[in-house]
Each structure stands twice: as structure tokens, then as C-alpha cells.
Amino acid sequence: MEHEKLYPGQEALLYSHKIVQLSKALWKTVEKDWQNWIKPFDLNINEHHILWISHALGGASISEIAKYGVMHVSTAFNFSKKLEDRGLLTFSKKETDKRNTYVQLTPEGESLLLETIQAFRPEENGVFRASLPLQELYGKFPELTDISAIVRRLYGDSFMDIFAETSKMITEEADRRPQDPVIDSIKKA
Known part of the structure; x- marks a missing residue:
């Protein structure tokens, strides 16, 4: 049977599918x-994400946490x-903005966030392990530029700036601790 040409509506549906x-499949493993x-560390994903965002921004409003953490404002607050x-x-x-609530990491929060980063074990990460054959084949991990472009269109430049800042944090932490094999493995990733 000959394949019919897909029409724009069908293409859109197929792409969306x-x-x-x-x-969904990727998120299940990521989660x-x-x-x-x-x-x-007795943290859930939202809590860890809040710590990370607050660190990246040097403190953040609840609205910023909601925006960059892709969560509802009430979730960010709670x-x-x-x-x-x-x-x-x-x-x-x-003083200049009484309507917004801001959060700042305490030294304990900063320490815990860095502990979590140091505890990252690539060998226990399914997405990382699944990406290794691509890294071995091409000499680098997927850049995800097409996904980044879509996310930029959906959430804007500021969202991607925070993404870049959190990525920079990982690199800087790795530079400060080159003797740490865990951080070194993150840096290589």
C-alpha cells in the first residue's frame, strides 16, 4: 500500500504525538x-529545584521560582x-517591593545543595547511561539544541538564562573541586 502524503493537520498531530x-517516557526516567x-537528603524534586533556582539567582521571589521551576506559585510557596x-x-x-515574597538560601541550604551536587552518581542515572552510546559515537553528549529552541519559544530568554546559570554553577563547582571524582565526572558530562 502506498503511503499517503501527510497533510499539515496530520503532520501537526503526528509531531504532537x-x-x-x-x-512522557523521558520524564518518567528523569523523575x-x-x-x-x-x-x-530528605528532599523532593520541587524542594531541590527551589534550592537550585534560589542559588542560581542569588535569592529569588516566589514568582521567579514558580516561573523558572515550571511550577504553580502556590507550589513554589508551599x-x-x-x-x-x-x-x-x-x-x-x-523595602522597594513589599508585594513579593523573596527567599534566600541559608548557609545550611547552600551546603545541602552542594552536598547533593557532590552526591550525583552518573552511573546511577538512567538518562545519562542511555546517552553514553551517543557520547561514544559522536565524542560528545547531545546538545539538545532543538529542544532548547522550543523551550526558549515557550518560556522566553530569561528562562534559558537561568538554565545557563545553573549549568554554569555545575561547571564552576567542578572547577573548584577538580580532585573530586564525582564533580570531575559531572564536568566531563
């Missing part, structure tokens, strides 16, 4: 990997509150 299925990584209760974040208002 691929994005949905591949994203499992992330949960397993941070479980020893999980930030739990982190405050644990002494990992502080809440404040700025």
Missing part, C-alpha cells in the same frame, strides 16, 4: 533518577515554606 510520548539522587521550616531558606520582603 511524538513530543507527548517521548517527553525517577532525580528522586533517587536526592532521596538521601515547598519554600517547608524548606524554611528546615532552616534551608529564609523568607523576606524587599
